[in-house]
Amino acid sequence: MIVAGLDIGSATGKAVVLADGEILSSHVLQSTANPRHTADIVMTRAIEEAGLSSIDELDYVVSTGYGRLQIPFAAENLSEITCHAKGAHWMDPSVRTVVDIGGQDCKVISIGPGGRVLEFIMNDRCAAGTGRFFESMARALCCGLDGISLPENQGDDSCTISHQCTVFAESEVVTLVNEGTDVRNIVAGINRSVATRVASMVRRVGLVPEVALTGGCSKNRGLAMALEAKLNLEVKTLPNDPQIAGALGAALFASEKAGASSADPGSLREGAVG
Amino acid sequence: MKAQKTWQTFGEATRTIVNPAVEQWKQGGGKVVGFFCSSVPEELFTAAGLLPFRMRGTGSTSTELADRYFTSINCSFPRHTMNQALLGEYDFLDGLVCINSCDHVRRIYDNWIRALGTPFVRVMSLPRKIGEPQIAYYTDEINILKKDLEAHFGVEITDDKVRDAIKLHNEVRGLQKELYQLRSADKPPITGSQALDVMVAGTAMPKAAYRDLLAEVVEGARESEGVGDYRARIMIVGGELDDPSYVEVIEEQGGLVVTDSTCFGSRLMWVPIDEQEEDPIRALAKYYLYDRPTCPRAFGDQPRRIEYIRDMVKEFKVDGIIGERLLFCDMWLVEHFMTGIDLKADDIPFLHLDREYVMGGMGQLRTRVQAFIEAIEAREA
Numbered sequence: 001m002i003v004a005g006l007d008i009g010s011a012t013g014k015a016v017v018l019a020d021g022e023i024l025s026s027h028v029l030q031s032t033a034n035p036r037h038t039a040d041i042v043m044t045r046a047i048e049e050a051g052l053s054s055i056d057e058l059d060y061v062v063s064t065g066y067g068r069l070q071i072p073f074a075a076e077n078l079s080e081i082t083c084h085a086k087g088a089h090w091m092d093p094s095v096r097t098v099v100d101i102g103g104q105d106c107k108v109i110s111i112g113p114g115g116r117v118l119e120f121i122m123n124d125r126c127a128a129g130t131g132r133f134f135e136s137m138a139r140a141l142c143c144g145l146d147g148i149s150l151p152e153n154q155g156d157d158s159c160t161i162s163h164q165c166t167v168f169a170e171s172e173v174v175t176l177v178n179e180g181t182d183v184r185n186i187v188a189g190i191n192r193s194v195a196t197r198v199a200s201m202v203r204r205v206g207l208v209p210e211v212a213l214t215g216g217c218s219k220n221r222g223l224a225m226a227l228e229a230k231l232n233l234e235v236k237t238l239p240n241d242p243q244i245a246g247a248l249g250a251a252l253f254a255s256e257k258a259g260a261s262s263a264d265p266g267s268l269r270e271g272a273v274g
Numbered sequence: 275m276k277a278q279k280t281w282q283t284f285g286e287a288t289r290t291i292v293n294p295a296v297e298q299w300k301q302g303g304g305k306v307v308g309f310f311c312s313s314v315p316e317e318l319f320t321a322a323g324l325l326p327f328r329m330r331g332t333g334s335t336s337t338e339l340a341d342r343y344f345t346s347i348n349c350s351f352p353r354h355t356m357n358q359a360l361l362g363e364y365d366f367l368d369g370l371v372c373i374n375s376c377d378h379v380r381r382i383y384d385n386w387i388r389a390l391g392t393p394f395v396r397v398m399s400l401p402r403k404i405g406e407p408q409i410a411y412y413t414d415e416i417n418i419l420k421k422d423l424e425a426h427f428g429v430e431i432t433d434d435k436v437r438d439a440i441k442l443h444n445e446v447r448g449l450q451k452e453l454y455q456l457r458s459a460d461k462p463p464i465t466g467s468q469a470l471d472v473m474v475a476g477t478a479m480p481k482a483a484y485r486d487l488l489a490e491v492v493e494g495a496r497e498s499e500g501v502g503d504y505r506a507r508i509m510i511v512g513g514e515l516d517d518p519s520y521v522e523v524i525e526e527q528g529g530l531v532v533t534d535s536t537c538f539g540s541r542l543m544w545v546p547i548d549e550q551e552e553d554p555i556r557a558l559a560k561y562y563l564y565d566r567p568t569c570p571r572a573f574g575d576q577p578r579r580i581e582y583i584r585d586m587v588k589e590f591k592v593d594g595i596i597g598e599r600l601l602f603c604d605m606w607l608v609e610h611f612m613t614g615i616d617l618k619a620d621d622i623p624f625l626h627l628d629r630e631y632v633m634g635g636m637g638q639l640r641t642r643v644q645a646f647i648e649a650i651e652a653r654e655a
Contacts, residue, residue: 066637081645082652105638117649119618121626122642 003060003258004046005250006039006074007083008067011103011131012216013038014247015046017058018255025049026244031103035067043073060258062250066104076257081109081120083249084214089115090252091238091245096208099198099227100245101217103131108201110208115249119205128164129194131216136166137190140173141183148187149220155184161193169193187222195226202231210236214245277494280487281468284475288518291332291363295479299325304480305368305427310382311375312537312569313400315416315558317547320439320481322429327367328477328538330516331355334632343385349378349602350631351514356382359390369394369426371419375571376605394426402573404564412559420555436554440547442481447543449488450476453495454540457532458590461500466510466531467518473538474516504530506650507591511535511583511613512598513569513606520633524596527643533590535583536598541567544582570609579609580616587622594623594650596643601628623650 002024007014013031017024027046032038047055055061055073063074064083071077084100089111098109106123127133138145147153159176163169169190176186202211213224213235219242224235240248287293296306306325309316316326331354337344340356358364370392372383383397398415401408420431453472456463464472472491476484505528510521515536524531534540545566551557567582568575586592595617597610610626617624625646627639 066641079641079645079648081641082648114652116652117645119623120645120649122638 001059001255001258002050002052002057003062003251003254004043004058005083005247005252005254006043006061006063006065006068006071007080007244007246007250008035008039008042008063008065008071009080009102009216009246010066010105012243013042013067014065014244015039015042016244016247016251017046017050017052018248018251019050021255023240023248024051026241026247028241028243031067035070036072038067039063039071039073060254062254062257064246064250076253078250078253080246081107081122082117083246083253085109085111085117086115086249086252087245087247088212088214088238088242088249090248091240091242092210092212092236094210095212095236095238097202097205097211098245099202099211099213100215101130101194101198101213101223102215106130106198106201108198108205110205121201121205123197123201127166128169129197133166133169133194134190134217134220136170137173140170141177141186143183143187145220147183148190149222151221151225153184153187154191154222154225155182155186155188157185157188157192159185159189161186161189164193164197188226191220191222191226192230194223195230198227199230207231207233209233212236212238212242214238214242216243218242277490280490281471283487284471284491285518287475287478288471288516289332291330291358291478292366293475293478295483296325296327296366299480300366306366307369307371307394307423308364308367309371309373310379311373311400312542313375313562314371314373314398315419315562317436317439317443317558318416318420318423318431320442321431321435322423322427324369324423324427325480326477328474329355329364329370330474331358331631332516333363334358343389344378344381347602348381349376349600351600352378352382354631356385356389359386364390364392367392369423370396372397373400374398375400376603378602394422396422400571401563402571404568404572404575409556409559409563412563413553413556416555416558433554436558437549440549440554440557442485444546444549446476446481446485446488447546449485449492450543451540453488453492454533455589456492456495459500460591461502462530462532463495463498463500465501465521465525466508466534467521467525469531469534470516470518470521470538473542474518476542477538501530504528506530506593506647507532509533509535509583509586509590509592509595510539510598511595511610513537513603514600514631515539515598517631517633520598520629523633523636523639524643527640527647529594529596529643529647532592533586535567535579535586537569540586541569570605576609576612580613583613583617584620587620592622593654594625594646596646597624597626599626599628601630623653 068077319326334354337353339360374380508529599606
């Protein structure tokens with residue numbers, strides 16, 4: 001049984017192809033202005049990488065993410081909250097708190113047995129503390145996202161970015177740059193400001209270890225380090241690419257749906273079947 | 275067919291400011307007094323022969339004109355409502371009664387008297403604590419308003435007239451509650467957005483005519499087959515929610531709204547005004563301050579408010595609660611935080627949603643509601 005999950009987000013499109021509970025392929029690319037188009041390209045790539053010739057070979061497709069309603073070949077759509085919980089749980093069943101930071105929002109999800117969502121909160125309707133925020137800061141520092149994320153670029157805690165608004169924070173950073181502040185200290189300040197905000201969201205849902213980061217911003221090591229300092233615990237490193245957690249979760253639900261309608265339930269890892 | 279026309283009437287009254295019933299009232303020489311907040315004793319207007327009209331910003335698309343008087347960190351409800359007034363939508367009012375329900379809404383009074391020429395504008399002072407001294411104080415406030423109304427509109431508001439008005443408004447409350455209670459069925463006869471149509475229309479039409487139409491709706495609901503194709507039974511808790519399309523978004527995701535605690539919803543009518551009280555003005559004060567379910571502006575009353583929610587959960591077999599809040603409302607922010615903690619202890623799923631008075635950010639709203647309903651289903655699976 002071959003199924004796929006598709007996560008069409010605000011910044012990137014992600015696809016995962018699963019065969020009998022194992023990941024055959026996954027693909028991530030920049031979102032286009034048209035979610036359907038993004039879905040077509042990312043799905044085609046993932047199918048090619050899985051060694052399949054056509055989308056028709058898939059038994060079931062589930063979509064998630066902001067573009068989830070626009071995918072003609074998806075039999076069903078689920079919210080990205082449900083999917084990230086499922087995907088993160090599959091990657092590491094010890095995870096109880098998922099911090100998903102994507103291109104334009106940030107969610108903290110408390111998960112229970114089988115990767116079920118117990119509770120979640122999302123940030124307000126703006127880009128504060130999300131991928132867009134980091135992109136703006138990287139632009140202000142002329143450094144690219146690596147400049148913000150690499151562990152060796154994290155300076156001391158002498159800089160505080162007080163504004164949560166992306167636009168105001170960017171001008172704060174520009175001021176610091178023009179005062180000749182060490183860029184590594186500004187970078188640490190940027191990551192700490194997002195970590196502070198995320199940590200209070202985590203506490204609101206209830207801090208239950210293990211904590212894992214998913215979504216595109218999980219690639220920011222500096223953010224993970226700042227969050228570890230704030231929460232005073234180790235953020236779990238997931239064994240798979242945490243950016244595909246949502247697409248993987250969607251694919252796992254696709255397996256369940258396809259399994260429910262065929263005799264072969266597949267051989268999904270423990271906990272993946274609800 | 276008759277019922278269908280009534281639903282149309284209610285829907286129209288809810289989705290506009292000036293509806294045909296108000297127009298007809300005005301054409302017949304009747305006068306209309308607008309009021310903010312469900313704590314204003316509208317029975318007094320009815321007793322004076324005036325049509326009470328609850329203020330809304332319905333139909334607003336911008337706060338361009340109001341933002342001369344308000345700022346972007348003021349609540350969007352007074353901004354949109356003021357904008358509608360500045361556009362002339364409230365020119366039909368013969369009077370307006372404001373109240374210090376919250377700091378954003380009470381500022382409408384200050385700005386209204388500068389910017390608009392409504393002939394009779396008053397502001398009431400509603401106590402924040404609940405107790406005998408406060409009931410006595412609010413009785414005085416209502417008596418002051420009564421005298422002002424009598425002087426301005428040239429009418430005498432006798433105790434008997436107030437008692438008659440209380441009786442009429444109580445009849446409306448009784449019918450509304452009956453309609454709500456039919457929704458405790460496994461197949462509720464109406465959706466949550468229809469229920470809001472009924473409730474909002476009741477604040478925008480002559481009461482006696484509304485009561486008669488409402489009786490038809492209740493009659494029809496008793497025989498209705500009901501709505502069965504939902505995924506979860508939802509209760510909405512919050513403040514100023516008068517927009518059925520917001521409820522529709524929740525219901526499109528499969529969350530049938532079966533009851534609420536909002537100030538256009540059940541809090542308007544769950545409890546009747548005491549008709550046995552000797553002084554009807556004191557009965558009004560006691561009702562608006564204490565008898566009816568309070569909102570978070572009342573100090574120290576959160577335990578009663580959460581009990582009200584718990585009773586509703588039982589009676590309406592609620593699967594999950596959505597706490598809605600208009601952005602920048604500090605009262606509902608803290609209230610929902612406490613409600614969330616209490617409901618967590620009860621193991622009742624709770625979702626807090628911020629919103630603007632005029633709907634926007636639909637994608638994020640859908641995602642949150644969808645995820646909430648998925649989580650409720652996963653609990654039950």
